[in-house]
Amino acid sequence: MESYLNENFGDVKPKNSSEEALRRWRKLCWLVKNPKRRFRFTANLSKRFEAEAIRRSNQEKFRVAVLVSQAALQFIHGLNLSSEYTVPEEVKAAGFEICADELGSIVEGRDVKKLKIHDGVEACLCGKIKEVGSSKISSDFSSDLPESAVRILLQSIFNNTGGEVVRNKDDKIEILGTPTETALLEFGLSLGGDFQEERLASKVVQVEPFNSLKKRMGVVLLFPDGSFRAHCKGASEIILAACDKVIDSKGEVVPLHEESINYLKNTIENFASEALRTLCLAYMEIGSEYSVESPIPITGYTCIGIVGIKDPVRPGVRESVAICKSAGITVRMVTGDNINTAKAIARECGILTEGIAIEGPEFREKTEEELLDIIPKIQVMARSAPMDKHTLVKHLRTTFEDVVAVTGDGTNDAPALHEADIGLAMAIAGTEVAKESADVIILDDNFSTIVTVAKWGRSVYINIQKFVQFQLTVNIVALIVNFSSACLTGNAPLTAVQLLWVNMIMDTLGALALATEPPNDDLMKRPPVGRKGNFISNVMWRNILGQSLYQFVIIWFLQTRGKVAFHLDEPDSDLVLNTLIFNSFVFCQVFNEISSREMEKVNVFEGILKNYVFVAVLTCTILFQIIIIEYVGTYANTHPLSLKQWFGSVFLGFLGMPIAAALKLIPVGSS
Ligand SMILES: Nc1ncnc2c1ncn2[C@@H]1O[C@H](COP(=O)(O)OP(=O)(O)OP(=O)(O)O)[C@@H](O)[C@H]1O
Ligand SMILES: [Ca+2]
Structure with a gap:
């Protein structure tokens, strides 16, 4: 082995x-x-x-x-x-x-990555509030604070972390970890702390990694003198509730009383309303009698301070949210953050308007009936646990029959990503677990990319609709013409070779021409199709039936009155008439292909020259049609046509275009 x-x-x-x-x-x-x-x-x-x-x-x-x-x-x-x-x-x-x-x-399922999207922190330590820029070395803040408080703060930041500070090949300091962790580590460094030194000063004997459900993490440190100390950090209000002492402005540990609690709570609220992600750091002396087998204590901590991490909204998110809204897509924010932080950010991005913002624990308590009532109104869900995200998505999909897309980065998003119709995971910040639960991975982690995804998705859907509309029209007409004519006169006007050519026009060439239309911004002004939307919409039926009727009438007219109309009295007039019918039929399809570029808009020429494939397909179709009629008549059962006859049949095909435009003016229901 x-x-x-x-x-x-x-x-x-x-x-x-x-x-x-x-x-x-x-x-x-x-x-x-x-x-x-x-x-x-x-x-x-x-x-x-x-x-x-x-x-x-x-x-x-x-x-x-x-x-x-x-x-x-x-x-x-x-x-x-x-x-x-x-x-x-x-x-x-x-x-x-x-x-x-x-x-x-x-x-x-967490993966340590180099990330930096935060923009400094704001901290409330020993009753003092200070803003610390990410690049500025702010040792003046630490000189403002009592030494003992700084020591314990640095100990907490560097030991109770899921990130790391390393030196890279060029001997430059590099901070690894999630954005929250890197922000804190950077804050520690800017206070003059040394990561390696701090890690060597004590031994981490117990670790409780960050847990999205509990919203906290903790470690127990063993010091050379044999004493133990626990550190915990996490969602500010949760950790603050676990504290009964605080470090005061003199650096002394004093019991928390109502006034100081209110001060800290106000600070949390102020930080949160400035859209900062708030965290509370706390520690606890646990003496030397501690057994590493026992769980890390839950309460009885001393609050070191509150930290607010600035995580600015990326440029373009507000615009993307607005585009989503105009496209009939409801954007909801579901986060593990504090409700005020979530609300402030949601307002900034235009997600929170008249709807409601709710906290995970409150959402969990709701009965089924209450959920039915509030879910459509929820715009923000804060302090959510992984299963809250899942529950929301599940209800939206099953009860409300919505098509739901979920974006997520963490392992805590995996259940929701898996439940969603379309799970979109972040490539840079995302954990492997999130990526493996997702259907699409957004390479640049940008919300705006989701709009592009939606636009392309819609474009593919509509292109297929256009193709199906075009194909059904050709099929219906060819079938009815040949069938009715075979029943009534005993022979079919379109021969097998001709039908083969028509088949090629509509299948291969038609798909190439219509399915290669690039997406345009108008796609994001239409309402979504929804889970129950019919693939062949009323608009398509209107176009298909109207156009088929016109083409059928034309061919029927040619069959019955063609000889008179084109003065055909030579001996091979039957062959010429059939060629005329075939040629008009093909040109009906050529012009219908142009009309099919738009299902609702009358102007079908917009951007036509930019779609090279479409132009090439159309040109090829016409060239081949000329060759078939003029040069390979023996195989295709056709007879060369005179200029007048050519003009006549092309004109009959062209007439389909104003007919298609007029049809688009007939109002039909949405689907
Ligand atoms: N490394 C960490 N250590 C301690 N607490 C943390 C840590 N990271 C986040 N938190 C706390 O947990 C909250 C976020 O919880 P969670 O990770 O479940 O939410 P989320 O929706 O995945 O957030 P996001 O994706 O925006 O990071 C934060 O508001 C913060 O208070
Ligand atoms: Ca997350």
């Missing part, structure tokens, strides 16, 4: 990145992989597995997979003692260097 593993994995250098670890994890665990995984990995996975299958037997792979899973379980089990778990030798030999952080990120 070991020699085998060395042979196969010896060349793979263990890389200390979670992406690499994840890759290995997948490779080894493919036997137990989620069958529901969507398209993202399917393309190259199958190839890779094929190649691998030659090199390795399933049994071996399974064995390693089990071992890695065991290591993971051991890790999860001993999460509180992350430093003490051991990695099986076989797993090490497989090049799977599992370090606590790495596995932690896989187990939790």
Whole structure:
């Protein structure tokens, strides 16, 4: 086993990145992989597995997979003692260097990334409120504060974190972690703190990673003198409720009384209404009698301070929300943030207008009837737990029969992303778990891209509708003409070769011409189709039936009165008449193809020259039609036509265009 593993994995250098670890994890665990995984990995996975299958037997792979899973379980089990778990030798030999952080990120589905979208923080420490810019070194703030308070603050920031401060190849400081973590770490550095020094001063003996349900995280530190200290941080009002003491302006720990609680609550509210993400940091001395087996204490903490992280709204979001609204798309914000923060941001983006903003715990308490009443009005849901997001999406999809798209970045969004009709995960900030639960991955993490996605989605839908409308018209006319004529006169005007050509015009060429129309901004001014919308809308039926009727009348007229109208009295007048019918029929389709570019607008020429494929298809169709009529008559059962006859049949086809335009003026219901 070991020699085998060395042979196969010896060349793979263990890389200390979670992406690499994840890759290995997948490779080894493919036997137990989620069958529901969507398209993202399917393309190259199958190839890779094929190649691998030659090199390795399933049994071996399974064995390693089990071992890695065991290591993971051991890790999860001993999460509180992350430093003490051991990695099986076989797993090490497989090049799977599992370090606590790495596995932690896989187990939790969080992936440490370089991110910086925040714009500094505002902090309330020892009763003082200060704004700290992200780039400005603000050591003057720390000199303002009592030394003991700064020490405990830095200890909290650098030890109780899911992020990391590292030096890169160029010896520059790089901060890794989620935006919230990087903002805090940066704040710590700007106060003059040293990450490595702080980490060496004590040992982290217990970790409770950030949990979206509890909205808090915590660690227990062991100091060289044998004493333990717990640190926790998280949603400000939740952590504040767990505190009974606070560090005052002199740096002393004093009990929290009503006045100081109100002051802190007001600070939280002020920060939140400025659209800042608020966090509360707290600590607790737990003496030396503490056993690392016991859970991290929940209450009895001393509040260190409140931090408000500025996370400015990206440019263009407000406009995108407005476009969504005009397109009949309701935008709702569902977040884990404080309700005031959420409201302030939602107002800034134009999401919150007359609707209601609700908190997760309140939403959870509602009965089914109450939910029916409030869900359509909800514009903001704050402090939501993962299952609240899921419940909302599920109700919108099932009870209200809406088509729901969800965007998300974190593991906590995975249930909602999975439940949604279209799950959109962020590529940069998103965790692997979110991405694997999603259908679409937004590469630039930008909300505006969602508008582009919607626009292209609508464009594809409408292009297919246009194509189907065009195709149905040709089919209906060809069928009725040949059938009725066969019944009444015993022979069909359109021969097999001609029908084959017509078939090509409508299938291959028609699809090419109509399905390549690029999206335009008007698409976002129409209402959405919805789950129950008919694919063939009333508008399409109107166009199809109107146009078919016209074409049928034309062909019927040619069949019965054609000889008189075109003065056909030569011996081969029957062949000429059939050619005339065929030519008029094809030109009816050519002009109908142009009319089909728009289903509702009368002007069908807008942007026609920009769609090169459309122009090329139309030109080719006409050229081939000329060749068929004039040069390959023997095969296609046609007779060369005179200029007058050509003009006549093209004119009859062209008449279809004003008819199509007039049809568009007939009002029909929406769908
Ligand atoms: N690393 C962290 N440590 C402690 N608390 C955190 C951390 N990250 C977020 N929080 C707290 O949890 C709240 C966010 O919760 P959660 O992550 O469940 O929401 P979310 O909707 O995924 O938010 P977002 O996607 O905007 O980050 C924040 O308002 C903050 O108070
Ligand atoms: Ca999130």
